[in-house]
Amino acid sequence: MLLKKIFPLILIGGLVPNLIYAQHIYPPQTPKWNADELGNQRAVLRWNASSKQAKAVIPWRNIKVNSDQKVIIVDSLTQKQYEPDAYFNVNEEEGSFMFTPMSGKGIYYVYFLPYQLDKRTNYPTATYLKRTDKTLAKDTGASLASIVRIESVDAFNSNDPMEVIATQKEIDQYKKKHQDDSYFVFPEVRERPIKMNRIPQHWTDDKKNSSILEGKTDRGVFYAFQLGVLPVKLDLKKVKITASPLKSTSGGTIESRYFNCINTDGTDYKGEKLQFNVDVKKDDLQAFWCGFDIPENASPGTYDGTLTIKPENAAAQTVKIILTINEAKSINKGFDEPWKMTRLPWLNSTLAQANTVIKPYTPLQLKGQEVSLLGRKVILDASGFPKQILTFFTPEMTSIGNKANSILNEPIHFIAKGPGSKTENWKSSGIQFTGKEEGKVSWSSINTSENLKMQVEGSIEFDGFMEYTVKITALNDIQLQDIAMQIPFAKDKAIYMIGLGQKGGYRPGSLDWKWDVAKKNQDGAWIGNVNAGIQFSLRDQNYSRPLNTNFYLQKPLILPSSWGNDNKGGININEMGNKVVVNNFSGARSMKKGDELYYNFHLLITPFHPINTEDQWNNRFYHAYKPVETIKASGANVINIHHGNEINPYINYPFVATKEMKEYITKAHEKGLKVKIYNTIREVSNRMYELYPVKSLGQEVFSTGKGGGYSWLQEHLHDNYIAAWYVPEFKDAAIINSGMNRWHNYYVEGMNWLVNNLGIDGIYLDDVAFDRVTMKRIKRVMTQNGHPGIIDLHSANQYNDKDGFNNSANLYLEHFPYINRLWFGEYFDYNNNSPEFLLTEVSGIPFGLMGEMLQDDGNPWRGMLYGMTSRLGWSEKSNPTHLWKAWDDFGIKGSRMIGYWVNDNPVKTDNPAVLATVYQQGKKIMISLASWAPEDTKVHLKVDWKKLNLDPKRLKINAPAIKDFQEAKVFNINDEISIAKNKGCLLIIQ
Missing domain, CATH: 2.70.98.90 (Beta-galactosidase; Chain A, domain 5)
Structure with a gap:
């Protein structure tokens, strides 16, 4: 009786319609308690007796609980926290213990998966607490506290029906009833994704018919479902899933060619056909995600057919599918409702594969x-x-x-x-x-x-x-x-x-x-x-x-x-x-x-193409999510929206707060600003709608790894992944992408959707894990129909032991043909490296690009040799607007840039450690000087006036006042110019 009473309360995610897709609620629910102090799961007990000690038996059915698990009890009246007086039995099925109800009768909370986070804010690891007393006590027969409910800190952390494990007794009983089967097949609807390799309790219910799958769908949409396959007598080899045509009583037919199983068949990121040999080990549960792409012109009605599961080394089994097709036609193939798994066909997309020429390139x-x-x-x-x-x-x-x-x-x-x-x-x-x-x-x-x-x-x-x-x-x-x-x-x-x-x-x-x-x-x-x-x-x-x-x-x-x-x-x-x-x-x-x-x-x-100085002077980036009016007033005209904010909350998955994002982009466009968003897929948010279909692909998309990381990952992905970036404000815990896989097809389709539905103007890449094939496809979809398709690439310096001592420019050079701007980056040292380092590894100029500086806001004097500043909005100290104003006062737009690397540069200094880059605007010259001299120095300019087509007798030199850069000074043509160590100046000759 106790189990029957609490089971519906455990199944919050499965029984309440608006929580079916609990992980997709946005904005996220307010947590009921501080999970990082007490854990994500608790039982609520009521104690009505008058004895000094109480017994609790909690059937939590949680795969994460270990035998040495610590339990924390919280007195609801005093909020006092303490451990049980004695543990009787603790395992993944249930826990029993004795405790003292300190406030007597009332409500007591039992947190049964408390953990402690380490101090790494963005790469945290949750360590689950073990009980202080390692021994188990003998049950003394104390009175039993009643269970009010078992609940999670919020819906996203809920152990919905698919994570409530069956007990070993229930499993044994189920096996006995089906003892002739060498493997079990469990059809399941898309709303309840298979999340673990264990049988959930509701599959062992006598009322569940494991030979029929029923569903409803609109026309013109991919209808997704699952088949859970569990071998119980032998390892299964090369499992294939096929489907018969679906037929209705009115004569309608959905042909088998509209069926797909993403686990067995697909198209790789290069556009080549794939067939996977899916082996399933004994006692491992494998989810096969399948579906029918329902044609728009399908006749409404109820259709039925059969799904056949055929391992190479075992008898085939069939499941009947009954699908009701509604009169309604889906909008945009259902892609606007990804929580219905309508985007799974994107995994096999060939969008933008044709090797068409991309501007500014020309045909071969x-x-x-x-x-x-x-x-x-x-x-x-x-x-x-x-x-x-x-x-x-x-x-x-x-x-x-x-x-x-x-x-x-x-x-x-x-x-x-x-x-x-x-x-x-x-x-x-x-x-x-x-x-x-x-x-x-x-x-x-x-x-x-x-x-x-x-x-x-x-x-x-x-x-x-x-x-x-x-x-x-x-x-x-x-x-x-x-x-x-x-x-x-x-x-x-x-x-x-x-x-x-x-x-x-x-x-x-x-x-x-x-x-x-x-x-x-x-x-x-x-x-x-x-x-x-x-x-x-x-x-x-x-x-x-x-x-x-x-x-x-x-x-x-x-x-x-x-x-x-x-x-x-x-x-x-x-x-x-x-x-x-x-x-x-x-x-x-x-x-x-x-x-x-x-x-x-x-x-x-x-190089790939000439440098585009006009793009550098005209497009000024604001790298933060701020009100559009604030950014407009700053003088910037391109907004980079990082992740971890209200309109782009989850890393590399900008498909949740889409209403908020579109409203922001529309407002920015009205003000004449462009908007780019963070989206790299190097790692993938745990908030992605397709998380469990992707998990079913094994290590195709998620890299193999030791697991761990933030608590949600440990409790809901369990193992075999690499935990990545974490944003505490949004409880966004990412998983590392394995590299070259079908998620890149999804990425291309997703970018296409963002361009056409939200109107994004580009993307901000923060190190990438894909190759040039995907980059070309991305550039094609982003520049379609006249869209600007601005792409800028940031990299943290990869020249270290964790990254294998590769240079960021060398690592990403294959992407440079499609990049508009570089931002290299964290751990780049602009003060203690040579000009040749800045030229080759940071500026992008030898490859046809220009860049900006990040670490410690860069070195503005040296940056100006390459036309680089820091980026507005990223840090409170960084403010390139003063240099932007100096650019505009000079008239840098339309000027000719002659870098110090040009052998016949018309302006040099008499000190080889002080370099000069020239910006010429007709008869007006701006000279950028920057020093690598070991100490403060003084230099004279060595100018070829003839190359500049200027008469020095009619010219004057001034250093305009630029806040945080230089004070105003005036020089004669032959005057000595003082240059501080690691600094420089901007001179105007006219």
């Missing part, structure tokens, strides 16, 4: 063996590798000129050395072009030697990305001394370097590097000059993108079997006369006839 032009693209040209050798790579960008990086910059000194080539270091002589079949599109050109070539065959498949895309699959097959048994690829750079185009353990700056004269994937996220580098460079990355057929941003060590690179060769491989970089040779070697190995190795690699040709 193929002429003979030359491929031309925006500002660049690749001339292919008969081998299939580049014979020469040219760029046409000017040193200023503000335009594309006619002068070719030759990056290579000689063709890129492979060298294979056999016994006695005898070189294999390649003979090429020549290039065969296999694909010619506006956005991509592909080719192949076969190269053979006495003992090896090298099959080369290459391609180039409109942004300068080149992909090579190089398969080397042994024609005979051979003992190889080495297989290496050499990239011979022209020395004057190999000035700077990022990667392979090198911080951004001048390329060293020589470098010896070895693989160390366990600790280092390093598989290539960028080498180049400001207006010409190449990034190279070494891969094989088993490459999987590692995790980043604090989590590299939990999913590092896989050592390429070809290049790595059991850590025999590496890279040597050496100067040889007028060339710099990057020798990517793999070391000695033996190959048997027929053995294959994949020496795959990627190249990225930089």
